[in-house]
Amino acid sequence: MADLISLNSIKRHYDVGGEIVRALDGVDLTINKNEYISIMGPSGSGKSTLMNMIGCLDSPSEGIYEFEGELVHEMDDNQLASIRNRKIGFVFQTFNLLPKATALRNVEVPLIYANISRSERIEKAKKALDAVGLNDRMHHKPNELSGGQRQRVAIARALVNDPSILLADEPTGNLDSKSGVEIMKILDSLHDDGNTIILVTHEEYIADHADRTIHLFDGKIKEDRKTSKRRSVSS
Amino acid sequence: MAKFSHVKSTIREGFRMAIEAIRQNKLRSILTLLGISIGVFSVIGVMTAIRTLESSVNSQLDILGTNTFTIQKSPAIQIHGPGGDRKIRQRKNITYTHYEEMKRKAKLPLRVSVLDETGERNIRYKDKTLKRSAELLGADEWALRSINTYLADGRNFTPDDIRFARNVTILGPDIVDILFPFEDPIGRAIKIKGIDYTVIGVTERKGQAFGQSQDDFVLIPISLYIQRFSNRWTSLAIVFEAESADMYEKTMDEAIGLMRVVRKVPVEEENDFSIISNEELMETFAGFTGGIKIFAGSVSVIALLVAGIGIMNIMLVSVTERIKEIGIRKAIGATKRDILSQFLMEAIFLSQFGGVVGVILGITGGNIVAIVLNVPAVVPMDWAFYGMAVCSLIGIGFGIYPAWRAANLDPIESLRFE
Ligand SMILES: Nc1ncnc2c1ncn2[C@@H]1O[C@H](COP(=O)(O)OP(=O)(O)OP(=O)(O)O)[C@@H](O)[C@H]1O
Numbered sequence: 005m006a007d008l009i010s011l012n013s014i015k016r017h018y019d020v021g022g023e024i025v026r027a028l029d030g031v032d033l034t035i036n037k038n039e040y041i042s043i044m045g046p047s048g049s050g051k052s053t054l055m056n057m058i059g060c061l062d063s064p065s066e067g068i069y070e071f072e073g074e075l076v077h078e079m080d081d082n083q084l085a086s087i088r089n090r091k092i093g094f095v096f097q098t099f100n101l102l103p104k105a106t107a108l109r110n111v112e113v114p115l116i117y118a119n120i121s122r123s124e125r126i127e128k129a130k131k132a133l134d135a136v137g138l139n140d141r142m143h144h145k146p147n148e149l150s151g152g153q154r155q156r157v158a159i160a161r162a163l164v165n166d167p168s169i170l171l172a173d174e175p176t177g178n179l180d181s182k183s184g185v186e187i188m189k190i191l192d193s194l195h196d197d198g199n200t201i202i203l204v205t206h207e208e209y210i211a212d213h214a215d216r217t218i219h220l221f222d223g224k225i226k227e228d229r230k231t232s233k234r235r236s237v238s239s
Numbered sequence: 240m241a242k243f244s245h246v247k248s249t250i251r252e253g254f255r256m257a258i259e260a261i262r263q264n265k266l267r268s269i270l271t272l273l274g275i276s277i278g279v280f281s282v283i284g285v286m287t288a289i290r291t292l293e294s295s296v297n298s299q300l301d302i303l304g305t306n307t308f309t310i311q312k313s314p315a316i317q318i319h320g321p322g323g324d325r326k327i328r329q330r331k332n333i334t335y336t337h338y339e340e341m342k343r344k345a346k347l348p349l350r351v352s353v354l355d356e357t358g359e360r361n362i363r364y365k366d367k368t369l370k371r372s373a374e375l376l377g378a379d380e381w382a383l384r385s386i387n388t389y390l391a392d393g394r395n396f397t398p399d400d401i402r403f404a405r406n407v408t409i410l411g412p413d414i415v416d417i418l419f420p421f422e423d424p425i426g427r428a429i430k431i432k433g434i435d436y437t438v439i440g441v442t443e444r445k446g447q448a449f450g451q452s453q454d455d456f457v458l459i460p461i462s463l464y465i466q467r468f469s470n471r472w473t474s475l476a477i478v479f480e481a482e483s484a485d486m487y488e489k490t491m492d493e494a495i496g497l498m499r500v501v502r503k504v505p506v507e508e509e510n511d512f513s514i515i516s517n518e519e520l521m522e523t524f525a526g527f528t529g530g531i532k533i534f535a536g537s538v539s540v541i542a543l544l545v546a547g548i549g550i551m552n553i554m555l556v557s558v559t560e561r562i563k564e565i566g567i568r569k570a571i572g573a574t575k576r577d578i579l580s581q582f583l584m585e586a587i588f589l590s591q592f593g594g595v596v597g598v599i600l601g602i603t604g605g606n607i608v609a610i611v612l613n614v615p616a617v618v619p620m621d622w623a624f625y626g627m628a629v630c631s632l633i634g635i636g637f638g639i640y641p642a643w644r645a646a647n648l649d650p651i652e653s654l655r656f657e
């Protein structure tokens with residue numbers, strides 16, 4: 005089976021007032037379809053930078069990035085935008101919903117950029133919200149929703165375009181543990197449905213949901229191991 | 240095909256987003272809109288007002304007939320060059336004798352009428368008096384045609400009425416209203432300055448034009464008028480009407496030639512009278528409205544420029560406020576072009592909403608002038624269209640830079656922006 009993602013000695017350097025910050029310092033990583041990966045590491049180790057790189061929000065300073073056989077590091081802005089739109093679903097720690105748009109509208113937006121007709125957009129968006137259990141909150145705005153509900157809207161938005169991979173950067177970081185558990189349940193079941201998921205977390209018990217855990221340190225992969233399933237019983 | 244539907248949906252989405260953005264910032268948007276509205280209002284308002292004037296002037300000139308011209312002592316509009324005014328004042332008056340000679344000598348078929356007017360308040364019938372001044376016109380049998388009115392009742396002057404200076408009169412309906420509220424005026428004798436005149440006719444009611452009644456006059460034979468109401472400044476206006484448009488030039492040439500003979504103007508000297516034609520009046524009017532148009536045009540250019548800067552300012556603020564939103568949109572797949580068109584569309588719609596308000600207010604305001612002047616209202620579709628087109632251009636011209644800034648924001652940094 006072809007790799008979904010392959011990173012080859014990816015570097016991302018920032019020039020901060022003459023001083024070079026090596027946020028990613030030679031990362032090699034291969035990700036297959038339907039993998040469930042967690043990324044851990046101390047603050048500043050480059051987790052978010054790596055996620056942005058995989059999510060095609062950022063381009064490497066050096067290295068080769070292949071996504072479904074396409075060379076991402078050679079792409080221009082429009083191609084990157086298109087990949088983000090069609091192939092990648094992003095979930096952020098701070099939800100990043102459009103504050104003045106309803107849940108439905110938020111989920112609809114990626115489909116606008118995918119140039120999908122209005123009726124189809126609404127249908128798909130409703131289905132995605134249904135899948136995260138929010139069919140009764142479609143016309144609420146983010147400030148009328150709880151944190152857990154907001155994150156579920158974000159997940160619906162990430163999934164609405166049937167992406168090849170779901171990237172979640174500390175998705176439970178801003179949530180209480182109960183909401184966090186709910187979110188993780190959703191991610192688990194999405195994985196069971198065949199989705200590929202990468203999530204960043206500081207919490208061991210969250211990382212344990214994944215099948216594979218990658219430890220970053222100073223922009224390098226320090227450890228990459230299979231994790232024994234210790235999922236909380238899905239009763 | 241796919242491309243076209245994409246453009247269509249981009250515009251539709253842009254419109255939706257613009258409405259949302261405007262609704263979310265009502266006060267700010269309204270203030271920005273106001274600038275555009277005022278600019279568009281000023282130009283549309285003036286253009287509408289001028290259009291109503293033009294159409295009313297044109298229709299009046301039309302009814303007067305394109306084949307008429309007038310010879311009188313002074314030009315319709317006097318330009319006060321050095322000594323110009325005095326030169327005109329020193330011209331000989333146009334007298335009743337001139338008129339009679341013109342009539343007698345003319346070879347080409349033409350209608351000649353003659354007019355002069357004065358204000359007169361001493362007009363009464365039995366115990367009823369006018370209590371104010373009315374227009375007293377000296378006229379001949381063609382004068383009704385020259386002042387563009389028709390008889391409602393009775394008869395016109397006959398050539399004999401004029402020749403023998405008979406004591407007869409034709410009244411405008413305003414005068415009839417006051418002197419004969421319950422009586423048929425035909426055949427009755429009214430007193431003007433104590434002398435009896437028999438009413439032979441009443442004209443149709445015309446209503447108001449330019450805020451003045453057009454029905455407030457008393458006509459008497461010009462010959463009688465000369466005897467009783469003229470003074471040493473009285474100079475008549477002689478109206479000529481050619482038989483057809485083809486004959487117009489010839490008729491005018493003949494009239495000018497005759498007038499020179501009658502007034503004994505030496506060959507080498509220029510005319511000692513003025514010829515006023517409809518074309519000349521229209522040209523004068525066009526020159527006058529042209530000046531106003533240029534003035535209104537420059538005022539609105541300045542207003543729209545200021546409004547455009549306002550739009551640019553508001554769009555820059557809006558971009559700054561929405562950096563996070565831009566980051567989110569980019570993260571979920573918006574291209575530079577999507578962001579650019581979103582903000583550009585917002586600027587265009589913002590200025591077009593302002594434009595619509597300005598057009599509506601402008602047409603309303605311009606037509607208030609029409610109502611005041613009692614001329615028919617007009618809707619200048621062409622100007623409304625130009626107004627909206629200019630608004631789009633303003634939206635694009637002043638919106639492009641903020642939109643470009645938004646489109647080129649870095650997605651990660653925008654997402655991190657708080
Ligand atoms: N735009 C930037 N300019 C300069 N340095 C940056 C920039 N973005 C990230 N860095 C640096 O790159 C390093 C990695 O940052 P990153 O955000 O990936 O860390 P992280 O692992 O996600 O940390 P956290 O757990 O706190 O979220 C940090 O040292 C950070 O200071």
Ligand SMILES: [Mg+2]
Nearest residue numbers: 051052053173
């Ligand atoms: Mg981070």
